[in-house]
Amino acid sequence: MSSDDVSSLPSKKVSRKPIYSRFTQQELPACKPILTPALVIGILICLAIIFIPIGLLALSASENVVEVVDRYDDACIPSTNQKVGFIKDPATNKTCIRSLTVPKKMRKPIYVYYQLDNFYQNHRRYVKSRSDRQLWSPKSESSTNLCDPEGQTGDGKPIVPCGLIAWSLFNDTYALSKNDAALQINKKDIAWRSDRTHKFGPNVYPKNFQNGPLIGGGKLDENIPLSQQEDLMVWMRTAALPTFRKLYGKIETDLEANERITVTIQNNYNTYSFNGKKKLVISTATWIGGKNDFIGRMYMAIGGTSLVLAVIFSLLYVFKPRPLGDPSYLSWNKNPQ
């Protein structure tokens, strides 16, 4: 029998020898970092070294920002129970005068914001209720299918700009004056440049806007193309959260400390039905943005935590050291049987 086995083998011998490569043999050179105690402490200290300065920088930047916030929604309304009725009545005089004090010197440009609270601009129904095509091209005027229920007028004419967002355009106005001299609010360049040049068409004009039975927010000048309606552009960039600020305009002069500023507000926008607050914010900005202590504090907190942990780890290693690769920690040495 022995001879048969030999004779039958060579005929079947098709070599399937794998080809050598470091990849297929799983022998690629590799770095195998090991989280040694020293490395842990080192990383934590590095984190502290990086984070604390950044935190300090951010805090100081935030410190340099001067911000004046004035909530006016409850002050600018007669203290009646008919707040909603008041605001909805087009006949009432909604002018309201507020006075602010500049706490510190504010350098130009100074930004004027309005801040709304409890306003769900991020509601799904709201966010999708717009037509980008219509905003850019006069040809797509009638593509309003996403805009319901503010797509078309009752008689089937397309509304430009259509949709809930545009319809609910914020329409409070602020007029600032300093020492009885009007402070010019520049409303140019408050929207992103890409919006002005590529999203809101230069030859798209508002049409049938706010003509329906329900009047939402502000009206638009039908003679000004959308590409110049920067208020609309800002409003149309929906905010991520129910509390948000939007840029109203810029003041191109410095304001000195303790200067009194008078604000004449046309309180038109209805936030009373959902108890939304309205605030006027006048603020400067630095590289970190507006007043934002949080980021600096978080940097400090993490840097500080790292430092504390580094110390704790060091102490633990001092008092309970474990030599690297100590075999007594191997499972078969730990539970001898």
Added chain:
Amino acid sequence: MNGEREMPGRRKQKLKWSKLYTFSCLRASADDSAPADKLLGQPGFSRVVHCNEPQLHRSKPYKYSDNYVSTTKYNVVTFLPIALFEQFRRVANLYFLLAAILSLTPLAAFNRVSVVAPLVFVIGISMIKEAVEDWHRFLQDRKVNSRKVMVHVGDGLFVRKSWANLVVGDVVKVSKNEYFPSDLLLLCSSYEDGLCYVETMNLDGETNLKAKRSLEATLSLDEETAFCRFKATLRCEDPNPSLYTFVGNLDYNQESYPLSPEQILLRDSKLRNTEYAYGTVIFSGADTKAVRNSTRSPSKRSRVERKMDHVIYLLFGMMLFISLVTAFCSAIFTNDADVKRWYLQLHASDDSLFDPNNPTLSGFLQFVKALMLYGYLIPISLYVSIEVVKVLQAMMINNDLAMYDEVTGKAVEARTSNLNEELGQVEMILSDKTGTLTCNQMEFRKCSIEGISFGGEVTEVDLAASRRMNIDVERHRFSLDGSDSTARSIEMFDLSTADGSTEKEGLGLNEGGKGRNSRISISDKERRIKGFNFRDGRLMDKMWIYRSNVGEMVMFFRVMALCHTGIPVDDKTAYEAESPEEVAFLIAAREFGFKFCQRTQSTMVVQELDPMSGMEVMREYKLLNLLEFNSSRKRMSVIVSNEDGEIFLFCKGADEVIFDRLSEGGRTYQQATVMHLSNYAEDGLRTMVFAYRKVSVSEYERWSSVFAKAKATVCPERDELLENACEMIEKDLILLGAVAVEDKLQKGVPECIDKLAQAGLKIWLLTGDKKETAVNVGFACSLLRHDMEQLHLSTSNELRMKDVTEEIMSQLQSFNHVISEEERRDAPFALVVDGKALEHIFRNNHLCQHFLSVAMNCDVVICCRVSPKQKALITRRVKEHSGKTILAIGDGANDVGMIQEADIGVGISGMEGMQAVMASDFSLPEFRFLERLLIIHGHWCYRRISKMIVYFVYKNVAFGLTLFYYNMLSGVSGQELYDDWYMVMFNVLLTSLPVIALGVLEQDVSSDVCLQFPALYKQGQQNTCFSWKRIIGWICNAVLASLIVFTLTVSILSPSALDGRGNPADIEHIGTITYTCLIWTVNCQIALIISHFTWISHFLIWGSILCWYVFLYLYGALSPARSGNVYHISSEQIGPAPAYWATTLLVVVASLMPFFLHMAVQRSFFPLDDHIIQEMKHSKTDVTDSPMWLREQEKSKQLTQVGYSARVDAKIRHFKDQLHRKRKSFYLSVTNSRH
């Protein structure tokens, strides 16, 4: 005896075996045919075959299937529906299908493409994989089906046809060593009496050859031309899977002959020792018994994957929960917002998602929508990533050069990639013996003639033990101070002389391994003789003729040369016999100068070395009787008369049988022989005792007449009469000695078993062979050792069913008692059980439970004489009982059941048979590669896949939860924070590739360390990397990370301006920034868990992050019609804002901090084994402090009970005990003498 008549021409070679055999090969007696007659024609026995008229079966009413055998799962038509059905049996896929359908409705949370595309991709990849695997099966089938066989095409002409084209009724001619293409009726063979030998190893795993014989009526058909006119009709049973039964009738020449299984040649068995055989096809293709016996390979899923399903359910649960919360809150919000939130115009009621008039419906629709929105919690891409990773892993396994066998030219093949990680969790191995552990080849190793052992004295274990002890002592000596050293060196001497048998080697070991190596290299240089591995100068090269007791030696060699059933082939240099042992004896006899040259019907010619003259002379012996071997007799005798007319009886057999039959004067060497036998047996050698007696002519003649009478009897007592007759002559024997043959183990088997045992694997041996053989092999591969308590479970034949059950029960109870009561808990136990007992055990559920619990407590279990069915049954029962992962390994078709039943089936591809390989999940060229497959690849794959899954869960939960948080802040309206395309990219490009790198390249420790510390494998068995604790931990980590990322970004960015230009962030800005933080977090997280960075991993991790920025830039550069609000977002809006980058840094560090601290604390204070070993490797302790490194290796395996090293350890303990006792007695004697 008048010798053999010279046969005309072609019949010269023929032997009538039936004349030689005493017991077997009897013609079926007439009364056997009765049941067949009654049964035929009944339902189940309706098959009619017209022999040699295949064309008749093509048309009705027969329409028998052709001989094409298919193992594929699908065909071109069924592939699509079946494969699709299989895909949607995965819950997650079904969910995504529903989500895809819903995305076509107004409820869609995302755009359609982003939902449908991943699903199509995932399912497509899986189906392509299925198709490729099935294609491979098809190719394999084609290979088998295109094998060629000689088929009669009419007029006595035979042509080669492929197997697939055979039809029922065809007459085929099968040559020696060819497989039978289908189930055949044997018509005639090259032997005159129609006998032929078949090897059924592929069917039932039995290694001995089986004799089949044709009907006498068809004996005349032994020429090709004889088939011109051959016509016969066969009526028989319908196709069925029973291998051992056959009922049929052959109508030939107007006479009816009953058929029995003896005439049936089964597909997948092989013609052996027979030049050719003619047969006619009865069952073809799918009707054959072999195919009927095979079961479709079940699709197996790994333990990790099954657990992954539960993880997915958990995530489903989470998803349902947050969806419910969402729906509830949404209904409240919608209801509440009706009048107040005028800007939403909810009263318009145009959108039922926000219908204040029907908040319940809105809530429900929001719920459905939320299920889609939070679908990111269910990692759809996990499946596809796992598929990709597993295919790559399988590729790595297939290409491992260390698992390539130069001899056969085959490499390891992962035939399915589903089970890679299961390889790392195996707890039990059920192994076949023949062809898996052994080569099915016998080697003559040692012999003991007249009480002197030849062929090496010391066992390998003794050798290794004494070497190790010397090293130990040496180490001790160096570690102690000088004063003590002399005492120690004395001890060393003591140790090495503790056992007489190690004396020589122990002292000679100062040269260390050198001597051993040189010995091996010499033996390699020598001309290796197959079947003969014996080196002893006292016997070799005719040296034995100078010994004193030449006469007995001659007798010894004559037994070897004459007492067998072999015949010389190939110009008398090789032999063929029923069992490979006999071949080994014949070769050995030839080497000692007794060359068996020729066998005729009644004579045997041996070329003998004459010790007197030193010349070779031809001697002819007349063969008077051959009393053959069978399992109850356990011995075989020949009665021969030499040229001088002296009559001898030569006998060989099992020791106890022969020792019982020795004459008073023949026991001279019994004691020495017994000692040698036990030594041989411990080394795993198969032993056989030789004896002879001289029979006087008168005694022979008297006995001969008794024997002839017994032989002629036709009655049920015939066997008994024959037995008694044999007893009469097989007595008063003179013991000559014993021989030991080695059932040759495959290369590297003991070492492999050793490593596997150290890795905590239990090994069971399941074999169809008899108990002695199994136990021998157990010793040879160190599964058994001498100080092991062997528990033998068997049944006595006579008892009735109920008694047998009781008997087994009581045996089991006593075993249980022994195991549990034993104070020396560390004492190893081995359970040896035979197939018959198992049959009873598996019939009784209670017994079965009892048996399994005993078996689980034993270190080794050996099951012998088990049928293929039992193998499969044992596998299933053990799997069910223990819940452990079981690997079955085997090479033959008889192992197929076991291979399919086990969690992992491994087939040995080195041999010829393909059935086991076809059924297997992995195929190895040799058993030894199992070590590497499990301990390295299994370990790695397990860790890789587990890490990969938990990471996947992490990243998807972290991502999905941010959607939930945002939804809660957006009036619970279903608004997403991220752009649709960001979300599509998340799983497709931005986070998927590093995971794949992790799944393919990660190594906790390098391959050589895996092998040095097999104990690391236990991590997989204990499932440390994929325990619920770890999974929940990762989910918590994900929840924490998502909270940190979301709250921090939102609080930082709102409501004040984003940068110096005064614009506050809008929804796109915050979304993009949050998303950036998430991409960084999940990619850095994977960098934290990778411990093996190749350039590929670096490239993929950091490349993914870079990819995000590139994507963001490109997406923003598209026209606003496509990019919407993302237009110019990175270049104009957030890119220039320092807050963006500062937020990214802050958030990423903060979100990774908890995990980093966890990792630091764990590594520093609660390190795992792999951590420590990584550190040892890192600080190069293994090089600088190698004794420590080696010591830890030793320690890691100290609890192992099985395997070579455990055996050496046991031996050392034994020596030390002995030494201790000796010293004590010495001390006592000294103190006594002083008093």
